[in-house]
Amino acid sequence: xxxxxxxxxxxxxxxxxxxxxxxxxxxxxxxxxxxxxxxxxxxxxxxxxxxxxxxxxxxxxxxxxxxxxxxxxxxxxxxxxxxxxxxxxxxxxxxxxxxxxxxxxxxxxxxxxxxxxxxxxxxxxxxxxxxxxxxxxxxxxxxxxxxxxxxxxxxxxxxxxxxxxxxxxxxxxxxxxxxxxxxxxxxxxxxxxxxxxxxxxxxxxxxxxxxxxxxxxxxxxxxxxxxxxxxxxxxxxxxxxxxxxxxxxxxxxxxxxx
Amino acid sequence: xxxxxxxxxxxxxxxxxxxxxxxxxxxxxxxxxxxxxxxxxxxxxxxxxxxx
Numbered sequence: 001x002x003x004x005x006x007x008x009x010x011x012x013x014x015x016x017x018x019x020x021x022x023x024x025x026x027x028x029x030x031x032x033x034x035x036x037x038x039x040x041x042x043x044x045x046x047x048x049x050x051x052x053x054x055x056x057x058x059x060x061x062x063x064x065x066x067x068x069x070x071x072x073x074x075x076x077x078x079x080x081x082x083x084x085x086x087x088x089x090x091x092x093x094x095x096x097x098x099x100x101x102x103x104x105x106x107x108x109x110x111x112x113x114x115x116x117x118x119x120x121x122x123x124x125x126x127x128x129x130x131x132x133x134x135x136x137x138x139x140x141x142x143x144x145x146x147x148x149x150x151x152x153x154x155x156x157x158x159x160x161x162x163x164x165x166x167x168x169x170x171x172x173x174x175x176x177x178x179x180x181x182x183x184x185x186x187x188x189x190x191x192x193x194x195x196x197x198x199x200x201x202x203x204x205x206x207x208x209x210x211x212x213x214x215x216x217x218x219x220x221x222x223x224x225x226x227x228x229x230x231x232x233x234x235x236x237x238x239x240x241x242x243x244x245x246x247x248x249x250x251x252x253x254x255x256x257x258x
Numbered sequence: 259x260x261x262x263x264x265x266x267x268x269x270x271x272x273x274x275x276x277x278x279x280x281x282x283x284x285x286x287x288x289x290x291x292x293x294x295x296x297x298x299x300x301x302x303x304x305x306x307x308x309x310x
Contacts (some may be wrong), residue, residue, distance in 0.1 A: 053273065065265035072278040114283045121279075122272040129268050201264060228280075235287050242294040249301040256308070 021098035023241050030234045037231040045224025051176065051217035059214070068126045069210070069218060074225040075138065076119035076185075082112035083175070083182035084152075092174035101238065102168035103244065105175065107236035108160050110231055113151035120144060143184040150178035164244065 019025045052070035059066040080157035092098055093234055108183065123141065124134040135141065161167035261267050 058263070063265050064262040065268055067262070067269050069268045071272055075276060110286070111283065114279050119277045121275045125268050125272045125275070129265055162296065232283065232287055235291050239287075239291045239294045242298045246298045246301050249298075249305060250265045253301075253304070 016166055018090050018096075021092075021096070021128065023100055023244070026100045027238060027241060030238055034234055035257055036230070037227060037234060041224060041227035041231050044227055045213065045222055046223035048217055048224045052055075052214075052221055056214055056217060062130070065126060065129055066214065068122055068219050069214060071118060072122040072126060074222045075115045075122065076144070079112055079119050079144070079223065080182050080186050081118035082108050082115060083150075083178060086112065086175050087116060087179045087182075090175040093168055094172050099244065100241065102172070103166075104173070104187050104233065104237045106168075107240050108229075109155050109158070111232050111236070113148065116144065116148040116151055120148060140185060143181050146181045147178070147185050150174070150181060154178065165246035165248070214225055 005085045009183050016064050018027060048068060056067065066117075086105040089101040089108070093100040093105070120141075125133050127136070154171055157174055161170060173188055235251050
């Protein structure tokens with residue numbers, strides 16, 4: 001087999017993925033996926049939060065405040081992971097110039113910002129009874145605050161630049177720079193052996209995990225948050241594709257009228 | 259009714275803030291979607307009318 005044939009075969013293997021890059025195909029495919037995403041979100045998030053809130057016992061150290069874990073941990077994990085998703089989409093835009101990937105990154109930003117805000121709020125509310133303060137310049141808290149500011153800056157940059165391709169280029173660069181803080185938010189506890197924030201509640205290492213009675217509803221809630229994100233992301237990306245088409249039609253109208 | 263003891267305020271406010279933010283996000287997403295769909299339909303109709 002020649003190199004050209006091998007390259008073509010590799011390209012063919014990824015065709016299913018690149019089909020999403022065509023706006024028309026994306027609208028058709030995402031329209032079919034939407035009801036399933038909504039059903040998965042409802043079937044995991046609703047039982048997960050009900051289980052976590054009503055049917056988990058008080059913890060020895062945290063009392064009933066342990067129930068905050070079901071809103072704090074998923075929002076914090078989504079805040080970081082959404083930025084990573086935006087990074088991947090931005091890199092696809094930079095390398096392959098697929099419009100839908102740039103629009104997906106743009107669409108994800110508001111969801112990520114809301115998740116970061118919720119994580120900051122719930123963390124502060126939980127911090128007061130546990131640490132005696134709502135806020136401390138702890139490595140994880142500080143890197144999360146900076147991540148929140150990056151989300152705001154990212155959305156402001158999209159809004160400030162009229163040319164959509166230039167906006168996509170500049171926000172992609174901002175996304176790459178902000179990834180340092182997204183990773184820092186995730187690993188701050190490991191980097192610095194100081195600060196108030198505890199270690200990870202969910203880990204591949206069984207020793208680090210919270211006990212099973214909290215772990216199972218937490219995983220269910222987390223799957224629910226991921227499904228909710230996919231649902232909102234699809235709806236928001238579809239809106240962005242429509243707005244891009246609208247922009248093209250209105251530009252053409254103005255040119256005809258002039 | 260669930261007894262949350264001395265942490266009731268912290269638990270309820272954490273859940274309240276999160277639910278409020280997620281509902282707001284859902285409403286904004288839905289409204290933007292409906293609005294974009296209506297504006298695009300109007301623009302497509304105008305284009306069809308122009309082209310006959």
